[in-house]
Amino acid sequence: MSAPVVKGWCPGAHRPMMSGDGLVVRVRPRMARLTAEQVLGLCDAAQRHGNGRLDLTNRANLQLRGVSEQTHRQLLDDLANLDLLDPEPGLESRRNILVQPFYEHGDQTCRLTEILLDRLADLPELPAKFGFAIDTGSNRVLSENSADIRLETGMSGGLILRADGSQTGVCVSEERAIDAALGMARWFARHSSPELRRMRNLVRHTSLPGHWTGKPPGPLATRSEPGFTPKGPLVGAAFGQILALALDDLIRKSGARALRITPWRQILLEGGHSTPAPGFVTRPDDPLLTADACSGAPICPQAQAETQMIARQMAGRIGGSLHVSGCTKGCARQTAASVTLVGRNGRFDLVKRGRAGDEPAMRGLTPEDLLTLTDLT
Incomplete structure (x- = not known):
């Protein structure tokens, strides 16, 4: 294969x-x-x-x-x-900016994002997947989402700039925040390589300037679930x-x-009101909320198996999170899951408490095998 x-x-x-x-x-x-x-x-x-x-x-x-x-x-x-x-x-490809979705119009998240949008042309040449997160609510909600440079609330309540992969950041004022973020992007561009194309990987091999660390980020929000907000x-x-x-x-x-x-x-x-939503997940306890599955075969030419039907069948049988991937890339989920199923030649390899590229505990399982297994986790 x-x-x-x-x-x-x-x-x-x-x-x-x-x-x-x-x-x-x-x-x-x-x-x-x-x-x-x-x-x-x-x-x-x-x-x-x-x-x-x-x-x-x-x-x-x-x-x-x-x-x-x-x-x-x-x-x-x-x-x-x-x-x-x-x-x-060129500007469209640089507009990789995550914002915490519960912002108020005109608040700090909006102000910082609008300035960054206006300054996209000032960015250096960066890898296509390089991105920013602006997570300045009272509690952080984007900590598990992919971003390389983070502007977020610090433990003391102020604004910090943090390189992804670093446990701490540096305090910045709102007026200087975007200039500081652009400076961090330029530092990344000077030190990155074809093998080190994300900030998290780079900081494992190259020390950040000392003044960019020392201030811990603020508390995490609880997981967002379907319901009325x-x-x-x-x-x-x-x-x-x-x-x-x-x-x-x-x-x-x-x-x-x-x-x-x-x-x-x-x-x-x-601004909407609650209404029946057929085809959508509306219950916090729906097991599909903790199930990840890529498009799978035949939609993705690299997938080795159909993924979404088995994900729907298996979601309620897993005590934790489920990831069904058509190949070892694991596009739908980069972090470990309780159970990860990886397509291989029309069958599945089973990884326990790991990612799609990890060593499987079992190989070559058919969908029928999976539906009868009892020792999944």
Whole structure:
């Protein structure tokens, strides 16, 4: 079995990625937010130019699937008309910014993000997956999400800048925060290499300047779960997949004025009211909330097995978290899970308390084998 190919970039709008079901086109909403009108327009575009499916990514973006090369240009025009496309492809690829989704309009999270958006052209040349997290609420919510440079609340309540992989950061004022973050990005660009393309890996091999450490980050928030929040209903999407028709219906019936995308396969219906949401995860105890599965075969050309049907069947049988991966890359989950199933030649290898690339405890299991196993964890 040949090793899976690790892509060094993410599919953007200008630069889509070919998959087994057509082009994957990524939309990066500013502030992880789309107005209701933008959501409805995007749902229409997904049905006219793609296969009517949307993916939520762990970077709080949306992906349209099944787009043909012939309709890609028209899709870009539609995204531009919805104000969901950067005219400059280079700037779009740099706009990898996670924001904590419970911000108030005009608060520190918004102010810092808007300044960083205005300063994207000042960034040095960085790897395509390099990104920022702005997590300045009272409690941190993005600590487990992928980012290389973090602006977050410190233990003392002030603002700190922290390199991912470092346990501590440095206090910064709001006025100097973005300049300091750009300086950290330039330091990374000078010291990184093709083998060290993420901050977490770099700081294992290269010491940070001493003045960038010493201040611990603040407390963590509790895990966000489906339910009603002060901002509106929060609902989940199994494996991060949404049917455009279902999302169109949900936006209209909830009366939401906007949609906020989270990096946890959940969407926040800003200003909306609770309403039945068929096709979405609405219960905090739903086992699909702790199950991760990639697109699998035949959608992903590198997948060695179909993933999502077995994930649905197995989710309720696992006492902890479940990850079903079509190959050893483990795209759907980078951290360890209680049980990880890895596709191999139509069957599955079982990893206990590990990641997709770890040594399996059992190999060559059929879906029927998995459904009869009792010693899973």
